[in-house]
Amino acid sequence: MLYYAKTEALRMLRNRRYIIFVVLFPVVFYLINANIYGDQKDAGGVRMSTYLLVSMAAYGALASSMMSSAVPWAQERQSGWLRQLQITPLPSWAIIVTKLGAAMLLVLPSLLLVSAAAVLQQGVSMPAGQWLPLLLSLWIGTIPFIALGLFIGSLLSADAAQPAAMICMFALSLLGGLWFPIDAIGGTMRTLAHFMPSYHYANLGWNVIAGNGLPMSDVLIVVAWAVVLGGAAAYAYRRATVRA
Amino acid sequence: MNAIVFDHVSKDYGDVLAVDDVSLSIEPGKTVALLGPNGAGKSTSINMLLGLLRPSRGTVSVFGRTPRQAVAAGQMGAMLQSGQLIPELSVKELIDLVRKLYPEPLDLDEILKLADLTDLVKRRANKLSGGQSQRVRFALAIAGAPKALLLDEPTAAMDVESRLRFWESMRGYAAGGRTVLFATHYLEEADEHSDRVIVIARGKVVADGTAAQIKADVGGHAVRFTLGEQPAAGLDLLPGVTAVEVAAGTATLRTSDTDATLAGLYRGTTLDVRDLQLSGADLEDAFLALTRES
Structure with a gap:
């Protein structure tokens, strides 16, 4: 299972689309934005270069979660690779759990690269007591998005999963305030953002850098989303692999 | 204990009966061909053996266990009809991946040798030709050293040369006392590469035995002549005749006794028999007769 x-x-690291959209995109995006707005401060007095670190790391992690789950999974289901695995001794639950684990591993490059860019290019510095909860929450907090990706991949054909995953990813990024701070946008958007798991997910990070620690309400909301989307993914997976 | 047992197995998809009350058993160590035209129920049978499909009625068992238990124990390997590889992985990575999922796999080198892939170890799956991919899929099927190997039309996408190499690989694997069941609609393959041929048509077993037995059972010979516009009624009642086919004005009578049939044809009918031909049946004739009759 480890192997x-x-x-x-x-295989994902060898996939050019993954590297460009998921690993490089957030870093480049971060560098551009931080170089324009980096010295400004937000309402709480946090430098924008740090605020953007959270936004872009969260975006990268979110994009990675969806990219490495939905489409590859739909393809494997369709191409017969899943069946090839189903006739090995590997139990059926282990297939989907491994997918989740591998997708989580693949979140790390973009998370760490955006952080590295922030430190090296923008001179962002934080005490270890902030880095640790920041990176951990942004890492583990990707579970609901990976579950969403696997849900899409179990439900749709590869052709349909591609746009579906893209739309979900963009909607979650934009409406969750990862590209533009929700405070900078109108009231409707702000209300909408509160319904997005991505907003609460990134809000974990924003609170950490503001020195507030991890807000319990956001943690609970992200956990709730993980349970709901995880359940949906498990259901769709069972449906996709059911023996008629 | 038998390697494979079907006990009154049926499988329907809605109104369509894909497998119709099939009972058969296969001894361990045998190489058996499942021969039948498209849509005969070959793939459905194989998928039931692997636990990928559940029979609607009856039971399937493999080495005395349910198919799922046999799969979980690492006793099954298969080359299914559709099955692509992961494009970004190399041949070695793919084989290792599957090997490591089995409790007692074959050595990597042995797999590479059996599947004739030694020169392609480092090649990525998306750079393989059709025939090469098939060899990799064969390698994945045998990687775990399964006691039962199921091959669903394994040579469908291969050229003649690849086919020869493929059957050689299959023999190499079967030689270790393993049970092999392969589905095919090529008669020569069934004839040349198996110990036993099970012919299925429309979900039923229509013949079962060695290729030679099947040829004999169906009526060893054929009597062919030009019938023209004359009625074919009564031909099936002639002595020795097991089947009658009329196509484009030519009648073909399958018979177990050529002499009796000819005597009956000349003395018992008023037909004007022209262009008379006699032939010994080959497996193809047998196959056509069997699958048409049912």
Whole structure:
């Protein structure tokens, strides 16, 4: 199972689309924005270069979660690779759990690269007591999005999963305030943002850098989303692999 | 204990009966061909053996267990009809991935040798030709050293050369006392590469035995002549005749006794028999007769 997870991760790292959209995009986006707005401060007095670090790391993690789950999974289901695995001794639950684990591993490059860019290029500095909860929450908080990706991949054909995953990813990023701070946008958007798991997810990070620690309400909301989307993914997976 | 047992197995998809009350058993160590035209129920049978489909009625067992248990124990390997590889992984990575999922896999080198892939170890799956991909899929099927190997039309996409190499690989694997069941609609394959041929048509077993037995059972010979516009009624009642086919003015009588049939044809009918031909049946004739009759 470990080797399976390793090969899963390896194949995505060899996938050009993954590298460009998921690993490079957030870093480049971060560098552009931070160089324009980096010295401004938000309402709470946090430098924008740090605020954007959270936004872009969250965006990268979100994009990675969806990209490495939905489409590859739909393809494997359709192409017969899933059946090839189903006739090995690997139990059925292990397939989907490995997918989740590998997708989580694949979140790390964009998370760490955006952080590295922030430190090296923008001179962002934080005490370890902030870095640790920041990175951990942004890492573990991707579970609901990976579950969403697997849900899409179990439900739709590869052709349909591609746009569906893209739309979900953009909607979650935009409406969750990862591209533009929700405070900078109108009231409707702000209300909408509160319905997005992505907003609460990124809000974990924004609170940490503001020195507030992890807000319990957001943690609970992200956990609730993880349970709901995880349940949906498990249901769709069972449906997709059911023996008629 | 038998390697594979079907006990009154049926499978329907809605109104369509894909497998119709099939009972058969296969001893361990045998190489058996499942021969039948498209839509005969070959793939459905194989998928039931792997636990990918559940029979609507009856039971399937593999080495005395349910298919799922046999799969979980690592006793099954298969090359299914559709099955693409992961494009970004190399041949070695793919084989290793599957090997490591089985409790007692074959050595990597042995797999590479059996599947004739030694020169392609590092090649990525998306750079393989059609025939090469098939060899990799064969390698994945045998990687776990399964006691039962199921091949669903394994040579469908191969050229003649690849086919020869493929059957050689299959023999190499079967030689270790393993049970192999392969589905095919090519008669020569069934004839040349199996110990036993099970012919299925429309979900039923219509013949079962060695290729030679099947040829004999169906009526060893054929009597062919030009019938023209004359009525074919009564031909099936002639002595020895097992089946009658009339196509484009030519009648073909399958018979177990050529002499009796000819005597009956000349003495018992008033037909004007022209262009008379006699032939010994080959497996193809047998196959056509069997699958048409049912």
